[in-house]
Amino acid sequence: MINICLASDNNYAKYLSVTAASILANAKKEDDICFYILDGGIEEDNKNKILSLKEIKNCEINFIKIDDNLFENYKKVKTHSYITLAAYYRLKLSELLPFVDKIIYFDCDIIVNSSLDELFGTDLNGFALGGVLDISKRKTAKNPTYINSGMIVFNLEYIRKNNIEEEFLNYTKENIDKIKTGDQEIINEVLKGGRIKVLDDSWNVQSSNFIGRSSYMKNPNVVHYISKNKPWHFGSFSYHKFLWFKYLELTPWKLKEEEKDYWYKKNKIMSVLLYLKHRPFFFLRPGFYKAFYYTYIYPLISGD
Numbered sequence: 001m002i003n004i005c006l007a008s009d010n011n012y013a014k015y016l017s018v019t020a021a022s023i024l025a026n027a028k029k030e031d032d033i034c035f036y037i038l039d040g041g042i043e044e045d046n047k048n049k050i051l052s053l054k055e056i057k058n059c060e061i062n063f064i065k066i067d068d069n070l071f072e073n074y075k076k077v078k079t080h081s082y083i084t085l086a087a088y089y090r091l092k093l094s095e096l097l098p099f100v101d102k103i104i105y106f107d108c109d110i111i112v113n114s115s116l117d118e119l120f121g122t123d124l125n126g127f128a129l130g131g132v133l134d135i136s137k138r139k140t141a142k143n144p145t146y147i148n149s150g151m152i153v154f155n156l157e158y159i160r161k162n163n164i165e166e167e168f169l170n171y172t173k174e175n176i177d178k179i180k181t182g183d184q185e186i187i188n189e190v191l192k193g194g195r196i197k198v199l200d201d202s203w204n205v206q207s208s209n210f211i212g213r214s215s216y217m218k219n220p221n222v223v224h225y226i227s228k229n230k231p232w233h234f235g236s237f238s239y240h241k242f243l244w245f246k247y248l249e250l251t252p253w254k255l256k257e258e259e260k261d262y263w264y265k266k267n268k269i270m271s272v273l274l275y276l277k278h279r280p281f282f283f284l285r286p287g288f289y290k291a292f293y294y295t296y297i298y299p300l301i302s303g304d
Contacts, residue, residue, distance in 0.1 A: 002031055002120045003103040005154075007038035007066075007089040013046035014253045015108040015232065017053065021250040022111040024056040031117055033059040036097055038089045040066050049252040056250055064096055073172055077179050087183045090149070091168045094156040101157040106222075107150040109230055110204075111240075111247050114221040119203055124155040128164055130197040132204035134184070135214040135226065145196040148214075149184035150224045151204040164190070209237035209275065211287040216294035234263075235270035237278075 004023060008016040020035060027033055037050065042063070051061055066089060068075075074088040089096070090105050097103065104120055106112075122130050131147030139146045159165065167190045172179065179185050188196070205220035207213045208227035223240045225231055231241035238244075245263065248254055255263055275282070282288050 001034050002027075002116050003034050003036065003100055004116070005036045005038065005090070005093065005097070005103050005105045006108060007040065007086045007105075008042060008108055009040035009084065009086055010043050010046060012084075012086070012108045013042050013050065014251070015230075017050055017251045017253060018244060018247045019106055019108050019110050019112070020050065020053050021056060022113070022247040023106075023116065024053060024059060025247065025250055026112055026114050027057055028115045028117060031057075031115055033057065033116075035059060035061045036100070036103065037061065037063050038066050038086065038096065039063045040068070040084075040086045040089070052252055053250075066096070070095075073169060073176075074183075076176055077172065077182060078177070090152065090154075091183055091186065092165055093154055094159040094165055097156065098160075101155075103154050103156060105152045105154060107224065109225040110150060111223050111243055112221065113219065113223065113243070119153060119199075119221070122153050122197070122199060124153060124158070124197060126158075127155055127197040128158050128162070128191050128195045129154045129187075130199045132199050132201055132206075132214075135206040135212075139188075143188060143192050145192060145194075145198055146188045147184075147196055147198065148204055148206055148224065148226075149187055150206070150226070151222055152187075153199070205240075207238055207240045209279075210239045210295075211282065211285065211291045213239060213291065216291055216298075218295075218299050234267055235274045236267075237271060237275050241271075 006016050006019060024033065047063060068085060070092060071085055071088050075085060093103065104116060124130055130153040131151060133140050134146050134148040168186050171186055171190050201215045202217060202221040204222050204224050205213060205215045205217065206224045206226045223243060225238055229236045231238050231244035
């Protein structure tokens with residue numbers, strides 16, 4: 001059984017659905033998938049739409065109703081406006097899912113391009129969790145195991161035995177006015193020093209635009225849309241945004257025929273125009289040539 005956790009309020013039900021659809025579409029025939037959806041107020045109609053994803057591949061889908069009162073202390077954290085309370089649900093997974101010992105957590109701005117069998121099989125003996133290094137070189141320079149919290153393999157058994165959730169809460173209370181990046185900062189600060197296992201980059205390629213990617217690999221296992229401007233925003237810069245639309249088509253929210261011209265052709269044109277407006281001198285940045293080389297030239301040379 002491959003246990004997967006997603007968290008959402010009603011506003012993000014559609015995006016959660018795309019993440020789940022991508023997981024099911026890329027699962028092996030023998031993969032036994034079990035979803036635990038942390039429900040922060042998903043309406044019944046949207047729950048039924050999510051349940052309909054079983055048509056892609058038979059799986060188990062469980063909705064875990066969340067009592068927001070459990071997160072009173074996390075409500076006080078003043079950080080980026082786009083970080084919702086649902087982001088903090090992962091900090092109480094061992095309590096919310098007392099019958100689960102290991103689980104993969106995904107944010108809802110992620111799509112999966114491969115089976116998760118290998119990822120779920122990660123050996124976490126002696127570690128609280130496993131994740132991929134964050135794209136920020138500044139953060140990883142200070143903390144060599146500073147991971148991005150959008151994809152985490154949690155060792156919930158270890159977390160329970162070592163009272164890690166209590167450590168998360170205590171750190172939050174003691175640093176309530178200092179926390180800048182929400183749950184991610186809490187996880188990394190509490191677990192730094194040997195309790196985080198760093199995983200291969202392919203399991204969380206953090207992507208915002210052509211230059212702004214944590215890896216330029218051709219076929220990432222997981223794509224994480226890290227910018228504020230998500231692929232579902234018209235004119236998004238995201239290099240990988242049309243992968244998101246590929247999996248949207250597998251959900252009850254798929255585009256109507258009359259919407260496709262707007263979201264495919266016009267959206268692509270607007271993306272270019274907005275990028276030129278906001279990054280007019282992109283060709284002067286060394287990062288552009290690095291991205292170009294590893295995206296188009298290196299695969300030809302290496303045969304990948």
